[in-house]
Amino acid sequence: NTDLFSELKEIVPEHQERVKKLRKxxxxxxxxxxxxxxxxGGMRGxxxxxxxxxxxxxxxxxxxxxxxxxxxxxxxxGAFPGGExxxxxxxxxxxxxxxxxxxxxxxxxxxLRSRATIPDYAYxxxxxxxxxxxxxxxxxxxxxxxxxxxxxxxxxxxxxxKARYWExxxxxxxxxxxxxxxxxxxxxxxxxxxxxxxxxxxSLDYGANYAHMLGFDDPEMLEFMRLYISIHSDHEGGxxxxxxxxxxxxxxxxxxxxFAAALNGLAGPxxxxxxxxxxxxxxxxxxxxxxxDISKEQLSDYIHKTLNSGQVVPGYGHGVLRxxxxxxxxxxxxxxxxxxxxxxxxxxxxxKEVVPPILTKLGKVKNPWPNVDAHSGVLLNYYGLTEExxxxxxxxxxxxxxxGPQLIWDxxxxxxxxxxxxxxxxxxxxxxxxx
Ligand code: NMX
Ligand code: MLT
Numbered sequence: 017n018t019d020l021f022s023e024l025k026e027i028v029p030e031h032q033e034r035v036k037k038l039r040k041x042x043x044x045x046x047x048x049x050x051x052x053x054x055x056x057g058g059m060r061g062x063x064x065x066x067x068x069x070x071x072x073x074x075x076x077x078x079x080x081x082x083x084x085x086x087x088x089x090x091x092x093x094g095a096f097p098g099g100e101x102x103x104x105x106x107x108x109x110x111x112x113x114x115x116x117x118x119x120x121x122x123x124x125x126x127x128l129r130s131r132a133t134i135p136d137y138a139y140x141x142x143x144x145x146x147x148x149x150x151x152x153x154x155x156x157x158x159x160x161x162x163x164x165x166x167x168x169x170x171x172x173x174x175x176x177x178k179a180r181y182w183e184x185x186x187x188x189x190x191x192x193x194x195x196x197x198x199x200x201x202x203x204x205x206x207x208x209x210x211x212x213x214x215x216x217x218x219s220l221d222y223g224a225n226y227a228h229m230l231g232f233d234d235p236e237m238l239e240f241m242r243l244y245i246s247i248h249s250d251h252e253g254g255x256x257x258x259x260x261x262x263x264x265x266x267x268x269x270x271x272x273x274x275f276a277a278a279l280n281g282l283a284g285p286x287x288x289x290x291x292x293x294x295x296x297x298x299x300x301x302x303x304x305x306x307x308x309d310i311s312k313e314q315l316s317d318y319i320h321k322t323l324n325s326g327q328v329v330p331g332y333g334h335g336v337l338r339x340x341x342x343x344x345x346x347x348x349x350x351x352x353x354x355x356x357x358x359x360x361x362x363x364x365x366x367x368k369e370v371v372p373p374i375l376t377k378l379g380k381v382k383n384p385w386p387n388v389d390a391h392s393g394v395l396l397n398y399y400g401l402t403e404e405x406x407x408x409x410x411x412x413x414x415x416x417x418x419x420g421p422q423l424i425w426d427x428x429x430x431x432x433x434x435x436x437x438x439x440x441x442x443x444x445x446x447x448x449x450x451x
Contacts (some may be wrong), residue, residue: 018123021186023112027336028182028428035429052448059254060335064436065262067253068425069110069418077342078337079108081113085247085346092246093118095221100243100350104128104221104419107193110250111421125221131194132216138162139202151203151406152283156276158199162192163272172268173257181268182428188271189420196413197222201229208403226413230401236354237399243350244392247343248411250418252326254336256281257288257412261419262426266434271423278419279412283332288389288411291331295393297322298360298367308359317369323378331390332371334383343388351395360394 017023019152047063054062066193070080085447092101092115103125108116116124163169167187176184205211214229223242232238253259257278265274282288297334301318302308322329334341351361368386375384393404425431439447 018120020108020111020120020124020127020190022187023108023114023120024424027112027188031425032429038099052380052444055444058335064279065253065259066429066431067258067262067422068113069421070250070252071439072252072336074338076334077337077339078247080250081109082271083109085342088246089346091115093121095224095239095242100239101246102242103245103249103414106246106249107417107421110418111424128190128222129216129218129225131191132198134195134198134202135161135165135194138163138199142199142203142206147207150283151207151409152279152289152412154207155200155204155409155412156279156283157393158203159192159196159272159279162195163276165190165191166270166272168268178430182424185271185427186424189416189424192271192275193416193420195197196416197226199227200409200413201226203409204230204403204406208406232399232401234399236324237401240354240395243346244395244410245414246419247346248388250415250420252336253422255287256284257415258376258422259417262422263434265423266431271420272320274386274423275416275419278415282412282415283408286328288408288415290330290387290389291407291411295397295407296390297330298363299404300362302360308363310363311365311367315366316374319374323374329371329375332375332384332386333381335383337387338383338387340385341387343392344386344391347388347391347395351391351398355395355398358394358398360397364391364394397425 017026022030048061050062054060068081070078072078076084078085083091086110088101088106091245092105092109094100094102094105102125103119105116108120108124138158138161142158145154145157167184168181171184172181198213202213205213209231214231216225217228220228220238221242223245224238226245227233227238227241232241253257253262259280260281261271264277265271276387285293301310301315304318308420319329348365351358351364355361368390369371371386372384375381392410393407396407396410397404445451
């Protein structure tokens with residue numbers, strides 16, 4: 017099959033059987049215990065979600081359908097031989113669990129382009145906001161306007177049977193993924209440039225087209241965008257944006273409603289907004305010393321200043337990871353290849369040497385190592401995308417490629433409305449033996 021829907025249709029029944037069997041024959045298997053600390057500590061370590069596309073190992077990091085980032089770089093089709101994985105290839109992999117051929121990826125790229133028509137009212141909804149509104153506020157508004165065209169909502173109102181819910185969810189998810197770059201680029205052009213739309217180029221793939229519509233055509237930037245979108249697509253199900261999408265979709269809210277909610281979670285500084293915060297922080301270091309070429313002692317002083325003022329070091333630490341994020345590492349490798357002498361890249365490298373021992377010394381930080389956000393800003397900045405308040409929008413576009421497939425599986429597998437139990441403080445104290 018070169019058609020993704022036909023490919024998926026073949027594997028849905030087998031997955032449905034596996035889940036049915038699991039529930040019927042193994043539903044009582046215990047996956048761990050729930051402690052009071054988990055209830056108070058953001059549910060860290062509590063296994064409570066099914067997520068097909070990817071899993072995060074604390075030491076090794078992300079695997080997309082069992083494949084590490086270097087595996088994906090080797091096995092997934094790129095725009096040219098040896099190129100970075102195409103986001104379309106990642107989408108195919110996450111949804112089906114299979115490595116696509118170049119022909120399948122090209123067909124999916126063409127399908128996404130054909131789905132990318134934006135209704136005029138979506139632009140008008142964004143235009144109703146002041147240009148000064150944060151790019152993420154404008155982005156969520158645009159996604160909510162796209163919701164007007166939800167196929168799932170229409171089908172549900174038309175009385176579609178539960179067994180077929182996944183089909184209009186597929187339509188919505190693919191349309192959403194296809195349309196996000198145009199909406200996102202519109203916001204960038206409106207907020208930072210001349211406001212004129214740069215039309216999609218039918219000869220370009222998803223990542224390259226997004227860069228092109230933003231106004232960037234340097235082949236190296238196009239290649240970085242492919243890598244950027246691919247590595248930010250998915251990070252298992254428990255991160256704030258993915259979990260939010262799954263939660264909001266669980267009462268059968270359509271993918272647009274679910275994804276807009278996910279974006280609002282991504283816009284938090286401890287999650288996706290951290291990429292903005294990192295570049296802002298790096299710039300503040302340069303402003304303090306008047307140059308990026310500073311000593312480790314000066315850097316150490318500045319990091320202590322940040323911590324002493326009650327702020328976190330952005331781009332460091334993680335809810336699951338306990339080693340350097342492999343998404344940081346592959347961006348570093350990209351930078352070493354293409355911009356080894358960039359002063360901000362060199363500063364980022366120095367930060368990686370100085371921050372971990374300082375965070376470790378605090379005694380409370382579980383992971384002193386850099387995450388994905390510690391690196392992306394300096395690469396974007398190097399290629400001319402200097403407006404850091406836009407960076408989380410790039411993360412948001414990318415995340416649709418992980419969230420969209422799971423929303424389809426949520427409906428195909430008939431996953432339940434999410435509704436965990438909560439406890440009052442008094443009850444929690446009582447459960448802990450405090451009277
Ligand atoms: N700088 C300073 N303090 C930190 C940092 C950091 N980078 N990371 C963790 N801590 C503190 C944390 O605030 C907490 O302090 P307290 O007990 O006083 O509240 C303590 O260390 C224990 O936190 P952890 O258990 O290590 O981390 P947790 O799982 O709660 O939080 C993050 C994970 C990612 C929210 C946290 O490491 C952080 O705030 N990092 C900086 C922001 C960031 O880079 N976020 C991006 C994450 C990736 N993404 O894209 O979503
Ligand atoms: C993500 O990509 O979602 C972040 O690394 C945060 C997380 O996994 O919790």
